[in-house]
Amino acid sequence: MSTNSSPKTWTPREAEDYYGFHRWGAGHFTVDGNGCLCVHPMGDQRRIRILDIIKEAAQMGIRPPLTIRLQDMLRQRVTQLNEAFREAIRDEGYDGRYRGVFPTKVNQLREVVEEILDAGEKYDFGLEAGSKPELLIALALLENKNALLICNGYKDDEYIRLALMGRRLGKQTIIVIEQLSEVDAIIRLSKETGIEPHIGLRLKLTTAGEGKWAESTGENAKFGLTPCEIIHATRKLMRARMSESLRLVHFHIGSQVPNISTIKKAVSEAARYYCELVRLGFPMGMLDVGGGLGVDYDGSRSNYESSMNYSMEAYARDIIANVKSICEQSHVRVPDIVSESGRALVAPHSILVFEVVDRINRDLDAPILPPRGKRPQLVRELEDIYKNPSRLDALERYHDARQKKEEANTLFNLGYLSLEERAEADRLFWRICRDIREKLPAHGEIPDELGDLDKLLAEQYVCNFSVFQSLLDHWALDQLFPIAPIHRLDEKPAIPTTLADITCDSDGKVSAFIDLEDIKTTLNLHPLLPNQRYYVGAFLVGAYQDIMGDLHNLFGRVGEAHVFLEDDEEDGFYIEETINGSTTDKILGMIQYTAEDLCRMLKRQIDRATRNDEVRPREGVAMLEMYEASIHSKTYLVTQTTKEKTKTKIKPAQT
Numbered sequence: 001m002s003t004n005s006s007p008k009t010w011t012p013r014e015a016e017d018y019y020g021f022h023r024w025g026a027g028h029f030t031v032d033g034n035g036c037l038c039v040h041p042m043g044d045q046r047r048i049r050i051l052d053i054i055k056e057a058a059q060m061g062i063r064p065p066l067t068i069r070l071q072d073m074l075r076q077r078v079t080q081l082n083e084a085f086r087e088a089i090r091d092e093g094y095d096g097r098y099r100g101v102f103p104t105k106v107n108q109l110r111e112v113v114e115e116i117l118d119a120g121e122k123y124d125f126g127l128e129a130g131s132k133p134e135l136l137i138a139l140a141l142l143e144n145k146n147a148l149l150i151c152n153g154y155k156d157d158e159y160i161r162l163a164l165m166g167r168r169l170g171k172q173t174i175i176v177i178e179q180l181s182e183v184d185a186i187i188r189l190s191k192e193t194g195i196e197p198h199i200g201l202r203l204k205l206t207t208a209g210e211g212k213w214a215e216s217t218g219e220n221a222k223f224g225l226t227p228c229e230i231i232h233a234t235r236k237l238m239r240a241r242m243s244e245s246l247r248l249v250h251f252h253i254g255s256q257v258p259n260i261s262t263i264k265k266a267v268s269e270a271a272r273y274y275c276e277l278v279r280l281g282f283p284m285g286m287l288d289v290g291g292g293l294g295v296d297y298d299g300s301r302s303n304y305e306s307s308m309n310y311s312m313e314a315y316a317r318d319i320i321a322n323v324k325s326i327c328e329q330s331h332v333r334v335p336d337i338v339s340e341s342g343r344a345l346v347a348p349h350s351i352l353v354f355e356v357v358d359r360i361n362r363d364l365d366a367p368i369l370p371p372r373g374k375r376p377q378l379v380r381e382l383e384d385i386y387k388n389p390s391r392l393d394a395l396e397r398y399h400d401a402r403q404k405k406e407e408a409n410t411l412f413n414l415g416y417l418s419l420e421e422r423a424e425a426d427r428l429f430w431r432i433c434r435d436i437r438e439k440l441p442a443h444g445e446i447p448d449e450l451g452d453l454d455k456l457l458a459e460q461y462v463c464n465f466s467v468f469q470s471l472l473d474h475w476a477l478d479q480l481f482p483i484a485p486i487h488r489l490d491e492k493p494a495i496p497t498t499l500a501d502i503t504c505d506s507d508g509k510v511s512a513f514i515d516l517e518d519i520k521t522t523l524n525l526h527p528l529l530p531n532q533r534y535y536v537g538a539f540l541v542g543a544y545q546d547i548m549g550d551l552h553n554l555f556g557r558v559g560e561a562h563v564f565l566e567d568d569e570e571d572g573f574y575i576e577e578t579i580n581g582s583t584t585d586k587i588l589g590m591i592q593y594t595a596e597d598l599c600r601m602l603k604r605q606i607d608r609a610t611r612n613d614e615v616r617p618r619e620g621v622a623m624l625e626m627y628e629a630s631i632h633s634k635t636y637l638v639t640q641t642t643k644e645k646t647k648t649k650i651k652p653a654q655t
């Protein structure tokens, strides 16, 4: 820590430490000399100031809440995953190939899928579909005949027909049987169409996953075949003279597996199944290890559920080495390895940026009772606690203040304290708490109760976004994401905060943050300044969050900017594409309201009011115009700084 920094200034180093950029950012985030957060999409020297992206997107009409996609980062992850397996295969002298696929459910956005396929072309990287709509996407987009198209999920006849059609077009479609009942349908439709399918079997492993998704695996899993069912399935295939079709075994032990030993166990178990199916005479050739490769959201490199205790390279090596060793024991030729890593491929590439638009006040610091007026005993006692900090130790002072505050509530409820007096007591209580917190030693033992002061004193910052749309897993699964301001990082963030979103739901908030150990309940941010926008980013949100968001409060999708590095550009980047956030009429349409109907209904009411002389005709026209304009505008808050407001003074409605 530099010694000459005033308490207000902060070094990039301190900012990086506090927000953990170098821990979870894997070399992709640094703070520049102006306190701005920069992203290094390729992990090299080339960097882009995130604030510059926001400015440029704003010129293109897209304002936060904004998803920034770093397409280079997506490509880099595809390369990294494929190279990790190639290297492991080389190092282990493994006599098989790696044939990865991207599970579309993790992010089906067209630009994401297309970028992954483009970057993966030279590795014959394929796609995985888990539903009919996803299969329709994959059939159209995946043209590389050497790449796999893995068909998972529940299947009806139509799904199976589509997969068979893929085979006719020369695609490497593999239908993975997840339920025994699917076997008969596949046999029937194959005979009917005369198309020979390639089939995989999904295993129900005894090795259960770990972390948040542990429940979805193991013997009570929703998907997969038990040993008995596998025997039944294989016998059905043999009876139908379709033994040649069986090419793959598959498992998936859930997402975000924090502990590498879980993966090793599952891989070994699956490899045993593979060897047995070879022994039974099926051609086989592929072992699919599913997803589960983690993302180190908190940067702790631990087996904590937001983290992972292994690297992508170690993951690849362990899979290759374990499969090889099991196959050697069973004297079986090693299979090609398929994996379906979604989270690890796409989580890092996207950043959600939102604006803090307000703070929820607990107390305003100006005295409420006149300085010389008469004040009740209780208020005088609180004043005394405030003004004489050294008479009691911190904990006693805190206990006394709390007790007085409770008394104030009681007296107010009984009618012995006026609203003004109660307000003054409240104000003094919070001043005392802040004073105690400021005087706490920076190091050393702090009583638990005082340690919780940060949480008690934390301000709620109101942010223009919806947790239900953009950080669903935080709400649903308590998943943690790195969150940090993207500018002013040369200023010490002195205000402990929690974040509230703009939905009308008290659950719409973020009050758990990553920390090196355990979880932080508050995040230090900067004071809001008049006339200055304040932007905060949520990072590693490219997996699942984009697509699982819901319409709570009808906010809908946020705007997007798709960014590429470009050396020739002034700021080192260009925005290849922008996507507008949801407009209100579109969202309303999804729940059966059309803009025309709503406008017509309102117009009828305005007409009636005009006829009855309650509203003047011109005013009525203005009202309808305003209503119509709102219906076609975006759903999130439109914010203006005071400066901008005075520039575009809104004309008072003419009456």
Ligand SMILES: *Cc1c(COP(=O)(O)O)cnc(C)c1O
Pocket: 103, 105, 106, 128, 130, 152, 252, 254, 255, 256, 290, 291, 292, 293, 340, 341, 342, 343, 344, 543
């Ligand atoms: C969800 C899913 C995946 C992706 O898992 P990640 O942990 O995101 O890599 C892969 N395969 C199947 C079958 C899935 O259901």
